[in-house]
Structure formats: structure tokens, C-alpha cells
Amino acid sequence: MKILLIEDNRTIGQQIVTFLEGHQWSVDYADTGELGIQLAIHDCYDLILLDLNLPDKDGIDVCQTIKKQAQTNVPILMITARDHFDDKAQGFYAGADDYLTKPFDLRELVLRCQALSRRQQLHLDKQLTIGELVIDVAMHQACRNQIELQLTNVGFKILLLLAQSFPKPVPRSKILHTVWGDELPDSDALKSHIYSLRNVLDKPFEKPMLKTITNVGYQLVTSNE
Amino acid sequence: MNNKIKQPLKKRVFVLFGGFTVCLSVFYLGVILMTAYIVEDDIMARLLMNERAYITEHYNNSGKLITTRTDNIRVYWQEDGDYQELPSEIKKIVQQYPSSDEIFTPNDKTHFHLLPIYLEENIRGLLVGNVTPFLVVTTMSKKMLILSLFLVIFCLGLSLLLAYRLSIFIVAPIERFSRELNQNTEREEQLPEAKIQFTASTLDNEIGYLSRSLENAINRVNESYLREYHFTRDLGHELRTPLTIIKNQITLIKMENNPITSNQNESINLLEAEIEKIKQTIDVLIALAREDSINTEAVSLRAMFEEVVITTLTVYPDFIVEMKIDEGTKVVTNKQLMLLMLTNLLENAARYSHNQTLSVEFKSGKLIFENPISKETKQKSLNTHTSLGQGLFIVARICEKQGWQLSNHFSEDYFKVCIKGLA
Structure with a gap:
């Protein structure tokens, strides 16, 4: 993955670059808003990490400019010490795709980068690939090891939600609200749909992909984890 | 916010003005009618007194009893303690109410004014004036009523028009002021930017004074909200940036493959725990400080x-x-x-x-x-x-x-x- 980091604090910048490069990602670094805009416009990135407090330009303006002028609709993750709702709202209105408040855990930063990149990939080719699992959103189909999975409508929705959040787990409440909206079913309905999903997704294969986070939610894991 | 007003000022001003005008009109109409009746009675009484004075003067000068000068007033003399020539229906009422000076006959409702005349011990009489033909107020009552109703309606219309103008004058600036105040409070999710100025604050009356006072109060609240917003934002930034550096550096140290002693590992864990506590403290204190x-x-x-x-x-x-x-x-x-x-x-x-x-x-x-x-x-x-x-x-x-x-x-x-x- 190719990432552009726009951050005025060189120490933080250096730390993020070191950490992300440790994950075999390529990172370009800009310590001013203007340099960040130039790099974002003239090069192609999978993701931009943008600090809001920049010496020459406000991060919100930088975000808007990049969203308008960049060759592709590159996802932007804002990293900032501003945690007020108004700041977050401003960021999202300016086109930011996610928001992370300092001080953050570098491991969380990596997870968010992965999630944003996957969402972008899904947006581009309407397909999600997680290890052996391939989900074709447009065709409403999912395959594991090139074998098509016979999923129910609800089963597909749950699998897609888990895949979009991968590798983060998804809370039960979020699954319930995404699939059934405000008219929640009884507590066993989700269990029985998860059981059916497991029968289709995991049972015919050697290693399971659907993991239960006891009392909290569910998570997709790849075979090599 | 519920904007439906159950008792609008405009309606109250209307009702108050309309009600007051009707009451005032009815009261004055009553006063006018009473005055007219009193004046009419007084004229009749004076006519009778005039006749009594004429008869008395003539008797004193000539010693002879004479009759009245007008057909509508007649004098009846007492004979053997009784008014024998007095019409029976009048006589009956006079006997029943000897001190009354005004009577109505029960059959044809003719109106009589009475005035006793006393010339000597044995010469007593009663002046009876048929005033029915002269009752101007009573005969004109229908016309008076129509005129009065017309006047009441005219006054009511005039008062409602005045009430409308007055309510516009009083209520319109209040309504405009409330609208502006609502618009301001509906924007509470956003940060206040410019100073608020209500249109009503230019008025040189009580509403103007109220809006200027509220304007000052709201602007002071907005200023303190902005100060708090900038303070928590700057404080958050200044404290969180060095924390981020320390936290990231610890993560990088843990990532490195260089072997560390158990003491060093314990120190790193302690540092990490303390940083987490500072982070939590900053987050909570800033959140608590926010409006x-x-x-x-x-x-x-x-x-x-x-x-x-x-x-x-x-x-x-x-x-x-x-x-x-x-x-x-x-x-x-x-x-x-x-x-x-x-x-x-x-x-x-x-x-x-x-x-x-x-x-x-x-x-x-x-x-x-x-x-x-x-x-x-x-x-x-x-x-x-x-x-x-x-x-x-x-x-x-x-x-x-x-x-x-x-x-x-x-x-x-x-x-x-x-x-x-x-x-």
C-alpha cells in the first residue's frame, strides 16, 4: 500500500513512517500542507494520513483541495489532537473518510488504514477479497476457495458487514441494526443466522473464518492467523 | 421548541380593547338615557309648579278659584275630603299611593304627573298633568336605540382598529425579536461567530431595552463559549502532541528486535500505563469542561x-x-x-x-x-x-x-x- 503522510510534527511523522514501513507499506512524507497537496495531486496514493494543524494551511482546506484536485478519489484519514464534535464534523464535511484522535495507538492506525483501503478497493471493483474469501457485492455472491457459498439474504448481509470491518470485530448490536434496522428480532435470530452462515462458510473447509468474540460480536479471520 | 402560543398577546389586546369599548359605550348610553329622562321629568314638574303658582297667585289676588291655562294640566278640588271629579282610575292609584307624584294608568299606560295645591285649610286640590304627549325620550326610544347601537358598533370598530394598530405596534417587534432569538438558539450546534444584533434593539422603548439586555447577555455567553472552545482545543493539542510522541516511541521500542531486560520491560510497561492514565485524564477533564x-x-x-x-x-x-x-x-x-x-x-x-x-x-x-x-x-x-x-x-x-x-x-x-x- 502506498501512503502519503501530511504531518507538521517531524518526530510524529518519523515515528508513523517507521511503523508503517515495518508493515511493508511505502510512505511519502510532507511536513506542510502545500507540499502535501502537490504530492497528492501529482502522484497516486492508496491512502492519505492528514494532520489538521499544519503550519501553512488549515488541514480542512488541504483535505478539500485534495478531494477536488487529486486524480483519484483517494481516502483521507485525519489524525489530529482536536477531538471536539465540531472539528470532526468539519473534517467529514470536507471529505475525510475517517478520523483518529491523538494520542492514538499505532496498531489502531494500521487497522484503520487497512479498513479504509479495503473500502476504497470495494468502491473501485465491487469485490472484496479476504484470504480465501471473495465477495462480489454487485452480483450478491461469495466464494471461498473458488467454491460458491449458498448464502441466504441475511447471511450475505452479515458476511459483507464482517468483511467490510475486517480485521476488526463487529459488535452484535451493529449487526442487528444493519440487518434488521430498528425492528430488532428476538435474541436467538442472530444466533441461528450465524449458525447457518458458519455451516456454509466454515463447515466444508479445513479452517474456520468466522470467529465469535464472546458476548460482544463476531470477526472474520484469515486462515494464516 | 414548541412555538405554539396558547394565549397570544394580539388576541388579548383585541379582547381587552373590544370588551372595554362595549362596556364603556353601554355605560354612557345608560347615563345619557337617565339624564334625558330626568330632564324630561324636571320640565314636566316645572310646568305643573308654574300652573300651581299661577292659580295660587290669582286666588291670593282675587279670592277666586280658576282653572289651568293648558288643556293637558287640570286641577281637581277636594270636596268633603274627596276628589269627586278626578277620573276613577287616577283616583284609585292616588288613594293607594297618596304621596306619589307620577303615575301610569294600568289600561292605556297614560303617564300623569301629580302636584298637590294648598290654598287654605279647606281649599285643597290636585294638579294632574297628562304628560304623555310631551314624552320625547320615550317616543324616541326606538330611534335612540338604533342610533345608540350604531354608535356602539362604530366605537367598537374604531377601538378594534386601534387595538389592531396597537397590537402591531407592541407585538410585532416582540414577534420579530422572538423569531431572531429562535434562529439564534437553533444554531446552537454550530459555533457562534459574529456578535448577535436583534432588530428590536434599535427601538427606543421597553422592548428595545429588553432586546439590548438579552443581546448583551447572549453575546457574553457566546464569547465565553468560544473562549472555552479555543481553550480546550489548544490545551488538548498542546498536551496530546507530546503524549503521541511518547506513546509512539514506546510502541516502536517494543517493535524493535533488540533484546531488553525484564527490568527494562517493566519500565516500558509502567511508562505505557502512566501515559494511558494521562491520556484518559486529559480526555475526561476536557470533556467535562466543555459546555x-x-x-x-x-x-x-x-x-x-x-x-x-x-x-x-x-x-x-x-x-x-x-x-x-x-x-x-x-x-x-x-x-x-x-x-x-x-x-x-x-x-x-x-x-x-x-x-x-x-x-x-x-x-x-x-x-x-x-x-x-x-x-x-x-x-x-x-x-x-x-x-x-x-x-x-x-x-x-x-x-x-x-x-x-x-x-x-x-x-x-x-x-x-x-x-x-x-x-
């Missing part, structure tokens, strides 16, 4: 808990939470403060609990956290008032702000936190 921390809403406790558990699992993947919270459980709270409190409690439990396990239960408005702790952690917490104690100080501040009661209890192997009063 919007007073806003509350009903939130799903279970959904919020699951979110926090999943975030905690990013850092503590082996952390196990046993949760007994019903799906539909809702609590009225400030979402931001609730999130910070749950994060604080869960991260503390993940860090200090023995076996990284925590059980959470919500029952009868009580949220109970219970986690096993090692004797070493317990002793450290009791001795130094750090770690769990520090975390609970922040939780206690949040509970205080939300109006909840916090209690904690150490048993041999367990640490229990109970929050009461959640609704």
Missing part, C-alpha cells in the same frame, strides 16, 4: 459497551468480557462522557485484572463491574492510590456530573465497581 457535556440523550447501553469492548480488544486482544446487559437497555446520558467512562473502566480492567477478565451486569438501574485481581495489584492499589484509584477518580468525576453514585469494593480476589442511578 456540550451537559447535553444528554437515550443511548443503547449494550451497543455502546460492545463498541468499547471491540476498541479495547485492539490493544488487549486476550481480554474477555462477560456481559449481562439486555439488548433494549437504554440509559439517558451524555454519550461522550459515557464512552470515556466505559473506556476508562474497561482499559483499567484489561490492564490490571488477573487473567484479563471482566464481568459486567446491568440490573435495576445498577451497572456492576467485577474483575479478579492478583494480591500484588490489590496491595499496590491500596498502598499507592495509583492505578485503579487514579482510574476511579476520573470515573467518579463523570458519575458526579451525570448524577450517579459510584462505589467500589475490594474482596480477597475481586475488585468490584458499582454505579447506581442510571435510568
